[in-house]
Amino acid sequence: MRITIFGATGLLGQALMREWAEDEVTGLGSKDADIRNLLQVLDAVRRTRPERIVLAAAYTDVDGCETQPQLAFAVNRDGAVNVALAAKQHRSRLLFVSTDYVFDGIKTTPYEVQDERAPRSVYGRSKAEAEVRLREILPECCMVRTSWLFGTGGKCFPDTILKLAQSRPELQVVNDQRGSPTYATDLARAIIQLCRKNATGIVHATNRGDCTWFEFAQEIVQHAGLVTPVLPTTSDKFPRPAERPKYSVLSPQSLAAYGVTMPTWQNALERYLTARRGQG
Numbered sequence: 479m480r481i482t483i484f485g486a487t488g489l490l491g492q493a494l495m496r497e498w499a500e501d502e503v504t505g506l507g508s509k510d511a512d513i514r515n516l517l518q519v520l521d522a523v524r525r526t527r528p529e530r531i532v533l534a535a536a537y538t539d540v541d542g543c544e545t546q547p548q549l550a551f552a553v554n555r556d557g558a559v560n561v562a563l564a565a566k567q568h569r570s571r572l573l574f575v576s577t578d579y580v581f582d583g584i585k586t587t588p589y590e591v592q593d594e595r596a597p598r599s600v601y602g603r604s605k606a607e608a609e610v611r612l613r614e615i616l617p618e619c620c621m622v623r624t625s626w627l628f629g630t631g632g633k634c635f636p637d638t639i640l641k642l643a644q645s646r647p648e649l650q651v652v653n654d655q656r657g658s659p660t661y662a663t664d665l666a667r668a669i670i671q672l673c674r675k676n677a678t679g680i681v682h683a684t685n686r687g688d689c690t691w692f693e694f695a696q697e698i699v700q701h702a703g704l705v706t707p708v709l710p711t712t713s714d715k716f717p718r719p720a721e722r723p724k725y726s727v728l729s730p731q732s733l734a735a736y737g738v739t740m741p742t743w744q745n746a747l748e749r750y751l752t753a754r755r756g757q758g
């Protein structure tokens with residue numbers, strides 16, 4: 479199979495490039511093709527002639543999206559539309575990576591794929607609008623929503639916590655947002671399986687289990703063998719430009735329907751810490 483990945487230089491994109499064997503994969507960063515530019519996207523797809531496109535490119539700075547909404551919609555919605563138009567023209571299948579932030583977080587049980595979108599942030603709105611537009615352009619498109627991504631090769635929560643735990647006497651971390659941390663390597667493997675199975679429609683893919691950011695931080699510090707105290711706090715003590723959902727656990731049912739299961743987030747964290755140590 480010939481695959482083209484937009485966003486190959488990002489956290490997930492790098493994991494996809496590492497994990498994807500047996501196929502002919504081309505990875506593109508924003509320098510190779512800016513998805514805001516339809517001509518560049520069409521040209522990239524014409525050159526690489528993919529049977530399958532994975533769209534992992536996005537403007538992922540959730541707070542930055544609040545201050546730069548035009549950029550957020552230009553990349554996350556209109557850029558995704560450009561890729562979908564190119565996929566349609568070249569008859570390529572498309573897998574689009576989306577987010578738990580399309581939900582408002584008022585549920586207290588895991589979000590199912592048919593639950594209504596109600597984003598509270600510009601980032602969430604830009605991705606939610608992309609989902610709607612992509613469905614119109616390519617009804618067979620697969621949209622994989624994930625959450626709380628971490629991995630080697632970029633900024634992520636565990637990396638930040640480890641650095642802070644080594645430089646501060648104690649850490650305060652919010653304990654009122656619950657979700658599922660997801661290791662980029664595990665998500666990449668799930669995406670590859672979904673592509674092999676020609677998955678369509680919305681699929682929720684995260685590591686199994688859930689926690690708050692505080693619980694996640696506690697586990698990170700403990701697993702790394704550090705003794706820095708981690709203290710729980712609340713979001714109102716750390717106001718940020720973008721509102722985050724209080725609860726954004728995604729149900730694994732849609733993924734299980736394709737016979738795919740993902741490891742627990744604690745298991746994923748252990749493998750991440752080993753990989754991070756290996757990077758020196």
Ligand SMILES: NC(=O)c1ccc[n+]([C@@H]2O[C@H](COP(=O)([O-])OP(=O)(O)OC[C@H]3O[C@@H](n4cnc5c(N)ncnc54)[C@H](OP(=O)(O)O)[C@@H]3O)[C@@H](O)[C@H]2O)c1
Nearest residue numbers: 485487488489490507508512513535536538577624626627
């Ligand atoms: N991070 C999370 O916690 C999280 C949670 C849920 C869902 N997601 C979704 O998962 C996907 C992957 O996220 P990630 O964390 O791996 O992202 P990331 O590390 O921030 O990487 C973003 C990628 O998008 C590319 N990109 C940005 N603007 C572009 C443009 N105008 N044209 C072409 N490419 C552009 C970047 O290319 P360059 O580096 O070459 O500029 C990079 O490859 C995204 O769709 C994101 O919305 C992420």
